[in-house]
Amino acid sequence: MMHVPFDAGQSLLIGGRWEGATDTMAVVNPWSGEELGQVACATADHVERAVTSARAGAAAMRDLSTGERSRILHAAASALDGEAERFAAAITAETGKPIRAATREVARAVNTLRLSAEEAVRIAGETIAFDSVPGGEARSGHYLFEPLGVIAAITPFNDPLNLICHKLGPAFAAGNSVVLKPAEQAPLVAIMLARLLVAAGLPVGALNLLTGRGRDFGDALTGHPDVAMVSFTGGAGVGAAIARSAGVKRLAMELGGNGAVIVMDDADLGRAAAACAAGAFGAAGQNCIGVQRIYVHAAVHDAFRDALVAATMALRVGDPGDHATDVGPMICAVQAERILAWTNEAVADGAAVLTGGERAGTLVRPTLLADVPEQARVACDEAFGPVASLFRFGELDDAIDAANRADYAIHAAIFTASLRHARHAARRLRAAGVMINDSTDYRLDAMPFGGAGRGNMGREGVRFAVREMAQTKVICFHDA
Numbered sequence: 001m002m003h004v005p006f007d008a009g010q011s012l013l014i015g016g017r018w019e020g021a022t023d024t025m026a027v028v029n030p031w032s033g034e035e036l037g038q039v040a041c042a043t044a045d046h047v048e049r050a051v052t053s054a055r056a057g058a059a060a061m062r063d064l065s066t067g068e069r070s071r072i073l074h075a076a077a078s079a080l081d082g083e084a085e086r087f088a089a090a091i092t093a094e095t096g097k098p099i100r101a102a103t104r105e106v107a108r109a110v111n112t113l114r115l116s117a118e119e120a121v122r123i124a125g126e127t128i129a130f131d132s133v134p135g136g137e138a139r140s141g142h143y144l145f146e147p148l149g150v151i152a153a154i155t156p157f158n159d160p161l162n163l164i165c166h167k168l169g170p171a172f173a174a175g176n177s178v179v180l181k182p183a184e185q186a187p188l189v190a191i192m193l194a195r196l197l198v199a200a201g202l203p204v205g206a207l208n209l210l211t212g213r214g215r216d217f218g219d220a221l222t223g224h225p226d227v228a229m230v231s232f233t234g235g236a237g238v239g240a241a242i243a244r245s246a247g248v249k250r251l252a253m254e255l256g257g258n259g260a261v262i263v264m265d266d267a268d269l270g271r272a273a274a275a276c277a278a279g280a281f282g283a284a285g286q287n288c289i290g291v292q293r294i295y296v297h298a299a300v301h302d303a304f305r306d307a308l309v310a311a312t313m314a315l316r317v318g319d320p321g322d323h324a325t326d327v328g329p330m331i332c333a334v335q336a337e338r339i340l341a342w343t344n345e346a347v348a349d350g351a352a353v354l355t356g357g358e359r360a361g362t363l364v365r366p367t368l369l370a371d372v373p374e375q376a377r378v379a380c381d382e383a384f385g386p387v388a389s390l391f392r393f394g395e396l397d398d399a400i401d402a403a404n405r406a407d408y409a410i411h412a413a414i415f416t417a418s419l420r421h422a423r424h425a426a427r428r429l430r431a432a433g434v435m436i437n438d439s440t441d442y443r444l445d446a447m448p449f450g451g452a453g454r455g456n457m458g459r460e461g462v463r464f465a466v467r468e469m470a471q472t473k474v475i476c477f478h479d480a
Contacts (some may be wrong), residue, residue: 008037009336011191011211012046015053016204021046025212027188030096030329030362031320037220039187041212045221050179050208051224054150057177057205062147064203066121069173075196075200079191081110087124087161087192094186095157096329096362097283098320105220109162109193112445115462116169123174123466141476147175148228148250148469152216152221155190156234157183157331158286164190166445167231168197170465176228178207179221185331187211194221201273214238219245229469235286235382235452238465252458252468254451256382257288257410259440262425263304264396265297267415271306271437275415276388279439281315281366284330285339285386289411289440291381294390295399301392308390309355312366329362330385336362339385343367346376367382380406396421397428404430408453411440432456 010018021040028035038159044361061069080087084106091102102107114130123145129258130139153167158342160183171178182190194209210217222245229250238256263272296304305373320328330336340359345355346369356367372379372389379389393399403412412431416422426434432452435442443449450459458468 006191006195007303008039008188008191011039011187011209012042013194013198013207014046014050015208019265021212023212025184027094029093030331036093036188039191040081042210042217044217046210047179047217047224049218050148051221052227053205053208054177054179055204055205055226058147058149058209059176061172061177061201061206064175066123067129069175070117070120072197072201073113073169073172076197077110077113077117079196079200080106080113083196086109087155087189087405090189090192091161091186092320094188095160095331096320098325098328099323101283105159105162107392108445109165112162112165113169113284115446116165116173116466119170119462119466120173120391121402123470127474128474128476133317135370135440138479140479141474143176143472143474145467145470146473148471149176150227151176151178151229151469152181152224153225154179154181154218154222154230154234155183157186158283158288160186160189161193162445163233164193166460166462166465168193168207170462171469172202173462174466176207176281176471177206179210179227181210181214181218181221186214187415209233212376218242220265222246231458231469245307250468252460252465253456254288254410254449254460255454255456256381256408257440257451258293258406258408259289259291259410260293260295260378260412260429260431261291262396262399262403262412262414262416262420263294263300263415264414264421266417268417268437268472269300269304269307272415273304273311275325276308277311277366279441280388281312281327281386282441284364285326285366286330286384287471288382288384288439290415290441291388291439291441293379293403294388295389295393295402298392298394301390305354305355305390309368312355312368315366317363317365327366327386330364331362333362335385336364337427339367339383339387341363341389342377342383342385343369346372346378347407351376351389354390374405382408396424400425400428404428406453408451408456410449410451411442413438413440
């Protein structure tokens, strides 16, 4: 069981002080079912105080030099690196993510903070050629970037550390303050990170943390008139509710994906099968860029299917604390039941189970389906679980058209030895990123990242998120 080296009940950070609340909720290990601790449940009153604190924190952050912002972020990154083992254990305990994957997430989070520290000193504008048009000859000037103010950040459970860093790092680099609402299922890692950031020298009020149930205080936070921007990663339904409550303010939303992979007849089938298995079932499929639909050229369909089934069956499923484990539990029994129900629906409509399709508590065995009807939820919606479907195609454009049927996407991918095919697919696939000879489950934390299609807006990736969290100001001198 994870040892919590602090009073998790004092989980609300407001005005530089940790405090509790009348109501608390349990944080449960999804593998063992053990209670890891209790966290405070914030209310609308806590939101009001947190935003008031954040207004003062925003003024303090705005006054910090870019060099000091960078120093704080570098210090936090170094502290996190020094406690990597403890943070990885906490991620595994809260989410069921296998310890090897949790260790990689901590390393990525360190890099995200360092990238943010570097971007803090790169926020620079440009001179403007006011004299490029008649009447502007006596004018000169430039534009620069200024912080927005108070940012509300709402994060999911599947990458509970790195996705927080992708919001906090750029926000602080740009000179903003943040009110953070971490996932209900995984708030302990957020508390641990907040303590590191405060110790690194963040001004009082720059970071405020509210744990608890989003339904109790979410609207009060996202709709608060002093919140300048809401940055949200999560489901489309919650995203729509946030958009309604937020009103006229800046929004950045990543609302999920339905990753499509195309395997051409000239692809390296062993490489493609291994990548698709890892991309579909890592983090128990609870991954917005995970592989969900796989379109395989008819000439190699059966050979690829056999290779993918073998790669999937070779995955070690079980205790996430075991370094040999590849696939751990889902976040809770309710989500595991949902995935099995979706799988059974597809089977009832004619799909065939190639492997998997079984559940034991929160553990769902990696599941591959064939002959899945296009209207099945495992094909149409974001599965967010360990299930992937195989489809057969004859012409590349047919596969591209099928891949594009989902009304939202983040990444798509193609495996091919043909540069012509790769370029053609990259142009025509409607996704925010196209991976060539890689699964959809690849992300560099420095690259632009976000969704394409329904509801998705804005970009993460540190440099790009910094720009989302800043606004331009023009300075013009008129030489009289």
